[in-house]
Amino acid sequence: MTNVLHLINYLGGGGSEIYIYTLAKKLHNNHCKFYIAYSEEGKGLKLFEDLGIETIKLQMNSPFDIKAANELKKICKELSIDVIHTHFLRENYISILSKLLGNKVRVINTRHMLDKNSKSVISMNKFFTRFNDSIIAVSSSVRNQMIYDEGLNPNKIKLIYTGVDLEEWSKPSSLNFRDEYKIPEGEILITTIARFSKEKGHEFLINSIKYFKDYIKTNNPEFKFKFVLVGEGELFNDIIDKAKDLQIYDDIIFTGYRRDIKNILKSSDIFILPSNNEAFGLSILEAMAAGLPVITTNSGGTREIINKDFDNGIIIEYGEIHKLSESLVALIENKELKEQYIANGYKTLSTHFNIEKTIEETYNLYKGRDI
CATH class of the missing domain: 3.40.50.2000 (Glycogen Phosphorylase B;)
Structure with missing residues (x-):
């Protein structure tokens, strides 16, 4: 030993x-x-x-x-x-x-x-x-x-x-996250799990949510969505204040620190990691293990997980607010594309991670x- x-x-x-x-x-x-x-x-x-x-x-x-x-x-x-x-x-x-x-x-x-x-x-x-x-x-x-x-x-x-342990992630999980926040099944949950610090890109994400909300309001007003931001950190209150200033606070669930990550991810529909600087991106692997399509930024180690060779998700440049919103719309409207990324994501995990x-x-x- x-x-x-x-x-x-x-x-x-x-x-x-x-x-x-x-x-x-x-x-x-x-x-x-x-x-x-x-x-x-x-x-x-x-x-x-x-x-x-x-x-x-x-x-x-x-x-x-x-x-x-x-x-x-x-x-x-x-x-x-x-x-x-x-x-x-x-x-x-x-x-x-x-x-x-x-x-x-x-x-x-x-x-x-x-x-x-x-x-x-x-x-x-x-x-x-x-x-x-x-x-x-x-x-x-x-x-x-x-x-x-x-x-x-x-x-x-x-x-x-x-x-990631795919066997562990395949086990049944409590899916009461939607019940906890009274979110109906038809409402799309878009989740980010990251510490609230500068390199994780929450300000970029908040600006993108504002743009996305305005787009949906104009083009598909019946569409229902919620963003879930999991984590805590030194910028937590600043991001909440910015969400209120942009009048998108009611579109976001700020959960704070949570241990039931598997529950949250398996209750979600899309995962975003909007980092400005990322050594690797373990949360991306967990999202793929939970069966989610991923949008992330070209910010370091993330491109070693999500890339064109693996064809397993969408990678954009940090700060591309329009591109992030367009990517969300693509995943919501194109179910075939979404399923393709989910399947290739699982293959990436089993083969490379x-x-x-x-x-x-x-x-x-x-x-x-x-x-």
Whole structure:
């Protein structure tokens, strides 16, 4: 049994936590024993407690927190940790510091972000990643950025796509989301699941909803629709205020944080991810697994999922308000096109984003294979 400590500063409910959760569901108590060490408690804590994973509070005040590095070394010794799997810069630096202080573990980092780093951060990354045993890139876009923009060692970087468990998604799900919000079956639900932060493109989406509503009012006034925006974040209230200013607030359901993503997606008709910057796009995979056609933006890792070769959805440029509205109309009016994207989306998942492949490749890194 390989003991793996996942180190994450904030244990919220975003994509990084879902990434860890996906690994844990397959590997915890099956080849591996997982532990979670965190600095700030968030809504994601319960996810791991429900899986029976031991969680440990470890205060991490900065990337160069020597006290945290020493405490991490102590935790690893007490739990006989073989691998520390880090998920952001702070946690990775602290893990490397603990290694330099004598912590005899493998340190693996997953790069979840596509943000451009400053010159000083790039320089520090070049130094610290020398001591990483391997680095997982969640998409080719992320891998290319690390190699060509930051000059990191390509031999240490392994592209591992995050997959979805199609068997799990095929199981029956509660479909009471429409009942909860009193939405009749004939009303089209158009859903977005994303943290309310600048890179996720909510302002673009809100402007597009306004344009779409005006188009429908003019061309098909009998048509009924609702947009569902799932998530929370620093821009949550700002987006609500903008929706009110544009007089589209009543056309949108702002759910806040939800754990019943499967329920929401399977109750929906169309999925949109309008990001300005996206390292990968796990929510796209989940939407396709739920049997939804997808509209997304050409914003990084998304084009590795939705593209013309796969013929599995619609990809537009960020900010194309008219194009997003036209794409929605196309999916609503052309049932054959919608079904084509749904079928090809499922094929894409089974062929390219299979969870078993993700698990096998990640486990190989834990064991020091295929580096």
